[in-house]
Amino acid sequence: MAILRPAGEFDTSYASDMATIRRPWQWCLLLVFLLALFTLPFYASQGLVALVNRIGITIIAVQGLSLLTGFTGQISLGQAAFMTAGGYVSALLVNELGWPFLLALPAAAIAAGLVGLIFGLPSLRVKGFYLVMATLAAQFIIPWFTRNAFQDVLNGAQGLNVQVPVIFGVEFNTPQRYIFLTLTVLVLTTILAFNVTRSRLGRAFISIRDNDLAAELLGVNLFKYKLQAFFLASMYAGLAGSLAAHQLRHINSETFTLIDSIIFMGMLVIGGLGSNLGPIFGAIVVEFLIEAATLLGPFVAMIFPAKSAGVVQALRPLFFGTSLMLFLIFEPRGLAYRWQLFKAAWRLRPFSH
Amino acid sequence: MNPKDTQLSVRNVNLSFGGTQALVNLGFDVRQGEILAIIGPNGAGKTSLLNCLNRFYKVESGSIQFEGYDLTKIAPHRIAGLGIARTFQNIALYTGLSTLDNLMAARHIHMHSGLLQSLIYWGFAHREDISHRMVVEEIIDFLEMEHIRRSIVGSLPYGLRKRVELGRALAMEPRLLLLDEPMTGMNLEEKEDMARFILDLHERQKTTILLIEHDMGLVMDIADRVVVLDFGVKIAEGSPQEIREDQQVIKAYLGEAR
Ligand SMILES: Nc1ncnc2c1ncn2[C@@H]1O[C@H](COP(=O)(O)OP(=O)(O)OP(=O)(O)O)[C@@H](O)[C@H]1O
Ligand SMILES: [Mg+2]
Numbered sequence: 001m002a003i004l005r006p007a008g009e010f011d012t013s014y015a016s017d018m019a020t021i022r023r024p025w026q027w028c029l030l031l032v033f034l035l036a037l038f039t040l041p042f043y044a045s046q047g048l049v050a051l052v053n054r055i056g057i058t059i060i061a062v063q064g065l066s067l068l069t070g071f072t073g074q075i076s077l078g079q080a081a082f083m084t085a086g087g088y089v090s091a092l093l094v095n096e097l098g099w100p101f102l103l104a105l106p107a108a109a110i111a112a113g114l115v116g117l118i119f120g121l122p123s124l125r126v127k128g129f130y131l132v133m134a135t136l137a138a139q140f141i142i143p144w145f146t147r148n149a150f151q152d153v154l155n156g157a158q159g160l161n162v163q164v165p166v167i168f169g170v171e172f173n174t175p176q177r178y179i180f181l182t183l184t185v186l187v188l189t190t191i192l193a194f195n196v197t198r199s200r201l202g203r204a205f206i207s208i209r210d211n212d213l214a215a216e217l218l219g220v221n222l223f224k225y226k227l228q229a230f231f232l233a234s235m236y237a238g239l240a241g242s243l244a245a246h247q248l249r250h251i252n253s254e255t256f257t258l259i260d261s262i263i264f265m266g267m268l269v270i271g272g273l274g275s276n277l278g279p280i281f282g283a284i285v286v287e288f289l290i291e292a293a294t295l296l297g298p299f300v301a302m303i304f305p306a307k308s309a310g311v312v313q314a315l316r317p318l319f320f321g322t323s324l325m326l327f328l329i330f331e332p333r334g335l336a337y338r339w340q341l342f343k344a345a346w347r348l349r350p351f352s353h
Numbered sequence: 354m355n356p357k358d359t360q361l362s363v364r365n366v367n368l369s370f371g372g373t374q375a376l377v378n379l380g381f382d383v384r385q386g387e388i389l390a391i392i393g394p395n396g397a398g399k400t401s402l403l404n405c406l407n408r409f410y411k412v413e414s415g416s417i418q419f420e421g422y423d424l425t426k427i428a429p430h431r432i433a434g435l436g437i438a439r440t441f442q443n444i445a446l447y448t449g450l451s452t453l454d455n456l457m458a459a460r461h462i463h464m465h466s467g468l469l470q471s472l473i474y475w476g477f478a479h480r481e482d483i484s485h486r487m488v489v490e491e492i493i494d495f496l497e498m499e500h501i502r503r504s505i506v507g508s509l510p511y512g513l514r515k516r517v518e519l520g521r522a523l524a525m526e527p528r529l530l531l532l533d534e535p536m537t538g539m540n541l542e543e544k545e546d547m548a549r550f551i552l553d554l555h556e557r558q559k560t561t562i563l564l565i566e567h568d569m570g571l572v573m574d575i576a577d578r579v580v581v582l583d584f585g586v587k588i589a590e591g592s593p594q595e596i597r598e599d600q601q602v603i604k605a606y607l608g609e610a611r
Contacts, residue, residue: 218521
């Protein structure tokens with residue numbers, strides 16, 4: 001039931017049966033969609049391009065969290081801290097060592113992955129609530145480190161100015177250009193996420209999530225695979241952190257905060273845990289809700305003129321919080337699950353009712 | 354290995370929880386290729402024994418030898434690789450996965466794709482998935498589960514879930530199969546199916562089976578030998594015929610049940 005296909009068509013071989021995308025017209029649809037995305041700067045406003053760019057980076061961070069929390073069942077509130085790690089590493093490699101961005105980006109991912117690995121160590125001993133506390137430690141230690149350690153390089157609380165990425169002589173200095181970078185990385189991370197979750201590694205992850213005792217009995221080395229999940233999740237955070245830092249052209253200990261980690265978790269829940277579409281749905285919906293709050297702000301401000309300045313600021317968390325609650329009440333399995341139901345109905349058409 | 358060789362030998366095993374002795378100086382052998390049933394009243398220590406074999410519980414003293422390895426000294430996740438598979442009394446499937454993926458997950462020990470191959474997928478991991486899918490499909494055929502291949506196991510009825518769990522254990526291609534009450538809670542027809550699968554499997558693969566079961570009639574029909582536990586103590590061991598006539602067993606177990 002993994003994919004949209006009408007009743008009556010059956011698979012001829014295991015290879016095509018296992019494929020994520022199985023029908024030519026699905027490939028076409030996907031291509032058209034990607035084309036529309038990549039040509040966005042040619043027909044959309046700068047504001048929209050910037051928004052899509054931001055959403056793209058957010059999706060990458062949430063995809064990492066999805067592998068760790070959605071597929072492996074290890075709850076983490078450290079994702080933003082690992083973005084900080086990736087952002088700093090990438091900034092330093094480009095600024096100080098003169099590395100090309102194309103090398104600094106994967107290096108930042110691996111560095112953030114290793115940092116995540118360290119904070120994943122408690123996962124062997126503790127689960128659930130206690131693991132949340134352990135990952136929370138990252139959210140305190142890493143920003144503290146950037147503020148207080150190696151001040152001559154990291155520049156303390158001020159943080160670093162980050163150079164604009166230059167690839168083959170092209171400067172990615174506007175949202176219209178940057179979006180190509182973000183989308184390319186996003187396509188890659190999406191493919192990798194699909195690959196992981198359909199392979200032996202992903203099945204080991206899901207085994208741990210669904211029943212860790214049974215997983216161990218079936219020969220899954222819990223420690224090894226939990227650490228691999230932490231590594232992958234933090235690598236994704238590292239990529240997102242690097243992309244964001246080079247776009248903002250600045251990074252300090254407060255660029256990515258605990259609030260971001262919490263919002264990522266909310267996006268994952270709204271989008272749907274245990275699905276590769278979850279992060280995409282979740283990030284888009286939440287970002288657009290927050291955007292809606294910004295647009296509504298002026299109107300609400302007219303109603304409460306005395307507090308007009310604070311209204312927009314107040315609306316964003318309100319929108320996020322309310323939508324999270326509504327989802328937890330009405331669709332705790334998230335949007336990806338809705339989508340599954342819709343596709344199932346489509347496959348059985350015209351007998352869906 | 355010869356059919357009559359000892360495959361698993363349990364020696365002087367003791368286990369207790371606080372005040373209660375779950376296993377007392379327990380010792381018995383399982384021979385290559387036999388179906389050994391372990392019976393005993395509720396709380397006799399049958400599940401605890403399996404948990405010791407899997408190292409979920411740590412024995413206080415004694416040894417458990419499997420084909421030359423001391424199971425009490427091996428990391429739990431390595432026991433699967435030695436050729437031991439198990440089903441659980443209360444079913445422990447991966448509820449969010451389909452039947453097919455539950456069985457594929459059980460191929461873990463026979464597959465080799467690591468982090469990098471899994472990320473890249475095309476090439477090695479893909480070919481490996483396909484070849485293991487064939488093994489899994491054979492098991493699905495054998496257990497007559499074609500119709501639930503794509504069903505999420507969490508939504509299957511109890512009897513079928515038990516069958517999927519057996520399938521998952523078979524997908525590990527074990528040399529010793531531990532079954533903890535595989536027929537409990539099933540209706541007569543499901544029980545007969547399950548008994549047929551177990552016998553078929555034993556016939557075809559010569560897998561050694563250690564079977565815990567409450568249904569005495571069934572045990573007497575399919576077991577080669579029977580070990581009887583009561584309060585963690587082995588009170589009898591022998592052929593079904595001998596067990597049926599054993600006075601102590603009748604007193605402790607059969608007498609109570611009938
Ligand atoms: N984790 C545990 N903690 C405390 N006591 C336990 C634990 N596991 C088992 N026991 C105790 O050990 C004894 C044996 O239990 P066990 O589950 O092995 O019995 P059993 O023979 O499998 O029974 P049943 O037929 O009901 O499944 C019981 O007295 C039980 O209460
Ligand atoms: Mg039991």
